[in-house]
Amino acid sequence: MLTLENVSFEVQEEKGQKEIIRDMNLTIDDHKFVVITGPNGGGKSTLAKLIAGIEKPTAGRIYFEGTDITELSITERANLGISFAFQQPVRFKGIQVLDLIRLAAKKNLSAADACQYLSEVGLCAKDYIKREVNASLSGGELKRIEIATVLARNTRMSVFDEPEAGIDLWSFQNLIQVFERMRKSTDGSILIISHQERILNIADEIVVIADGRITRQGPKEEVLPSLLGTASAVDACARFYQGGDRR
Amino acid sequence: MTDQIQQRILEEVADLHGVPEGAYNIRANGRMAGRNTTANIDITSKTEVSGIDIRIRPGTRNESVHIPVVLSESGMKDMVYNDFYIGEDSDVVIVAGCGIHNCGNQDSQHDGIHRFYVGKNARVRYVEKHYGEGDGNGKRILNPVTEVTMEEGSTMEMEMVQIKGVDSTDRKTKASLAKGAKLVVRERLMTHGSQYAVSDYVVELNGEEASADVVSRSVAKDSSYQKFDSRIVGNAPCTGHTECDAIIMGDAKILAVPQLEANHIDAALIHEAAIGKIAGEQIVKLMTLGLTEEEAEAQIVNGFLK
Numbered sequence: 001m002l003t004l005e006n007v008s009f010e011v012q013e014e015k016g017q018k019e020i021i022r023d024m025n026l027t028i029d030d031h032k033f034v035v036i037t038g039p040n041g042g043g044k045s046t047l048a049k050l051i052a053g054i055e056k057p058t059a060g061r062i063y064f065e066g067t068d069i070t071e072l073s074i075t076e077r078a079n080l081g082i083s084f085a086f087q088q089p090v091r092f093k094g095i096q097v098l099d100l101i102r103l104a105a106k107k108n109l110s111a112a113d114a115c116q117y118l119s120e121v122g123l124c125a126k127d128y129i130k131r132e133v134n135a136s137l138s139g140g141e142l143k144r145i146e147i148a149t150v151l152a153r154n155t156r157m158s159v160f161d162e163p164e165a166g167i168d169l170w171s172f173q174n175l176i177q178v179f180e181r182m183r184k185s186t187d188g189s190i191l192i193i194s195h196q197e198r199i200l201n202i203a204d205e206i207v208v209i210a211d212g213r214i215t216r217q218g219p220k221e222e223v224l225p226s227l228l229g230t231a232s233a234v235d236a237c238a239r240f241y242q243g244g245d246r247r
Numbered sequence: 248m249t250d251q252i253q254q255r256i257l258e259e260v261a262d263l264h265g266v267p268e269g270a271y272n273i274r275a276n277g278r279m280a281g282r283n284t285t286a287n288i289d290i291t292s293k294t295e296v297s298g299i300d301i302r303i304r305p306g307t308r309n310e311s312v313h314i315p316v317v318l319s320e321s322g323m324k325d326m327v328y329n330d331f332y333i334g335e336d337s338d339v340v341i342v343a344g345c346g347i348h349n350c351g352n353q354d355s356q357h358d359g360i361h362r363f364y365v366g367k368n369a370r371v372r373y374v375e376k377h378y379g380e381g382d383g384n385g386k387r388i389l390n391p392v393t394e395v396t397m398e399e400g401s402t403m404e405m406e407m408v409q410i411k412g413v414d415s416t417d418r419k420t421k422a423s424l425a426k427g428a429k430l431v432v433r434e435r436l437m438t439h440g441s442q443y444a445v446s447d448y449v450v451e452l453n454g455e456e457a458s459a460d461v462v463s464r465s466v467a468k469d470s471s472y473q474k475f476d477s478r479i480v481g482n483a484p485c486t487g488h489t490e491c492d493a494i495i496m497g498d499a500k501i502l503a504v505p506q507l508e509a510n511h512i513d514a515a516l517i518h519e520a521a522i523g524k525i526a527g528e529q530i531v532k533l534m535t536l537g538l539t540e541e542e543a544e545a546q547i548v549n550g551f552l553k
Contacts, residue, residue, distance in 0.1 A: 052535055074534040083535065090532040093492070094464075095550035103546065104536045149536065 001189050002028040002051065002157060007060030009046055009212075020046045021057070022212040028157075033183050033190045035203040037232040043212040044193045045087060048161045051191070052084035053077040065156065081156035081188070087165055089146035092133045097145055100133055104149035117148040120181070122174040139166040147178065156188035164196050176202065197233040200224055208232060252348050253280075253317045259378040260344025261315040271313040272299055277325045280317075288312055288339075298328035298360075301341075305334030305366065315344045316359065321351020321385050326358045335366035335398075342374045345389055347413070350381040356388040363393070365428075368400040375405070379412030386414040393420040397428035399454065407434040409444065410552065416444045426454030426483075434463040435552045438471035438499070448477040452485035452514070461489040466548050467499035478506040481514025490519040494551060 009021040020043045028034050036044050049055040050062065053074040061070045069077055078084075092100070101114040115125030121144040131137065133145065143166050150158050163179075164172055176198050183190060183202070192199055200206055206223040208216040216223050227233040253275050261267070270288035273281040277297070284290050287307040291300050301312055318325060333339065349355040365371055379387035389409075397403060409416060422430050430450060438444050450459045459479055467473045479487035491503040505518035525547050533543035 054531055054535075074531060075537060075539050078535050078537040086528075086532065086535075090526070090528045092529055092547065093551055094553050095546065099546075099550060100536075103533065103538065106537060153536065 001030040001032075001065055002026075002191075003063040004050075005061045005063070007050065007057045007062060009043075009050060009055060010058045020212055021050065023060070024212070024214060026207065026214060026217075028189050028191060030189060031187075032204045033179075033202065034192070034205045034207060035200050036191065036193045036207045036209055037195055037200060037227065038209040038215070039231055042210045044209050045161050047209065048084065048159050048191070048193055051157075051159055052082060054084075078153075078155075083150045083153045083155045083158045085146050085150045085158070085160040085163060087161040087193075089142040091135055091137075091142070095133050096129070097131050097133055098129045100145065100149055101152050104152040106153075109152075114152070117152045118145070120151055121145070121148045121178055122171060123148070140168055140171055143167050144171065147175075151178075151182065154186070158182070158186070158188070158190050160190070160192045160194075162193050162195075164194060164199065172196075172198075195232060195234045197228065197235050200227065200233050250319070252319050256317045256319070256346035256348055256378065256380070257315050257344075260317075260346040260376045261313050261342050267311070267313040269311045269313070270301075271315075272301075274314070274316045274325075274327070276318060276320045276323055285310060287337075293328060296328050297326060298330070300330045300332070302332045303334050303337050303339055305336055307334060307337040307339060309338060311340040311342065313342045315342070315346070316357055317346050317348075318355045318357055319348040321349050321355060321381075321383055322353030324354075324356045326360075328360045329362070331361065331363045333363065333365045333369045333371055336368050337366070338370040340372045340374070344374075344376040344378070345391075346376075346378040346380075347387040347389070348381045349379070349385045349387050350383040352384045354386040354388055356386075356390070358390040358392070360392045361394070363395045363397075363403070365395065365397045365401040365403055367398045369398075370402045371404070373403060373405045375407050377409035377413050377416065379414065381412075387412060388415045389413050390415075390417045391419075393418075395420070395422040395430070397422065397424045397430065399425045400427045401425075402429045402431075404431045405433070407432065407446075408436075410435065410437045411439075413444070414440075414442050416446075418444075418446045420446075420448045421451075422449070422459070423451040423453055424457035424459065424485075427456045428454065429457070430459045430461075432459075432461040434461075434465070434475075436463065436465040436473065437468070437548070437552060438465075438473055439468040440471060441469070442471040444472070445474045446476070447474075448489070449480070450478070450487065450489075451480045451482060452487055453482045455484050457483060457485045459485075459487045459489075463491045464493070464551060465491070465501070466494045466496065466552060467501050468496045470498040472500045474502040474504070475520075476502075476504040476506070477518075478508065479516055479518070480508040480510065481516050482510045484511060484513030485515070487514070487516040488518070491521070492519075493522045494548065495522055495524055
């Protein structure tokens, strides 16, 4: 479904060129739930942005359902069926939650239909539908609305960049259920960037990225045991009680 | 009474799709084009100068007054004085739009001076929309002056909207509030091309527990110029807030001058001003939903001005 062929991504830094993604080859098959993990700074978020078109590779090609999308814009990729949930959702003054969900769904959904997507991510829909997507919403609320926009798009490929970041523990439990339901209902593939053991645990396949390269890739049963206890597979509770997720 | 162009402009400025319900006075090209009064709302023409007096009886509730103005002749210069006397304990809506259609080469200009006397405990919602169109070289100019005198316990909400087609505006609004009076102003402005818009507010809070909230949201595109100058004066124990939030685009220029003057120890006054371009990540987010960059920009601007 999605293939990266010898993809590299370099940025210009003071000390010279820095390679964030190095000659990467990766295939995500149809109807797969794939989680990408690995140490911070390893290139995971950059990879997600390369897929969504927010960044363009400095070398290599990206194919989506047989089409070379390397040179396509964010908009063109979105319309071909790639969705992207931001790690840090964007705020908009004046745009209401309902507006955003309608834009995502590309149709003039009734408020009741839009509410279903919000209920799906555990938000009491009637309290939120008319709210502005602005600074009055908490980080966790925004994050759930962000996920609701991806659900409303219902595309062939959904990419989530650290969906657990900024979400409290209670919401995190629900988030796992959202992904489990999505996995059953979606006609496509889901790609999640995450360190969370419980998200890794529901994956079909796990890809470990470090220093811009894939260091391991395979079925969950093979890859997960070696990751347990490392920073690539964090227990949500442990991290919460350490205060790491209390944003 | 009114032709097709005038009717379209009436739709833009007053949401009128025919003859309005309730009291109204329609002014087209400097002349009265229609008037209706009700048992509680009287409209009479001034004799010394151009304009009307609108008298709303005390206790009038759930009634509305429409006083749209349309200029469709190029080169028309119009100046009116409209006085509103709003009786005690009344609760009314006043819609006063002004639209200019200028397809000639001479400037068209409408200067309206509106004076409001809001009686004790009365509530008024005032909507003023400005709109311009026409492809002539003549400029479309609107210079409204609004003076509001608010008596004890009265409330006034003012919605001032100028979204399109007005080349030059110099808006002056003055308000003085007695004890317990409450003024809320919501201004929405968009300028484009080489348009020029100045908005100047002076609000005096003279009585105990008087409050004012003056908020402007604006978008300046192309090489247009905007100035928002809002001064809140606290002369008593009162609360005041003024805010200007602007999006700047292209080669536009924006000057925001929020001012506070406290002349009493218990005057609590706040001002905020922010000017910035559309955040790149906002455009990117909407593009990931399938919108083009232009569509994303339009959505962001529309939402901001909604």
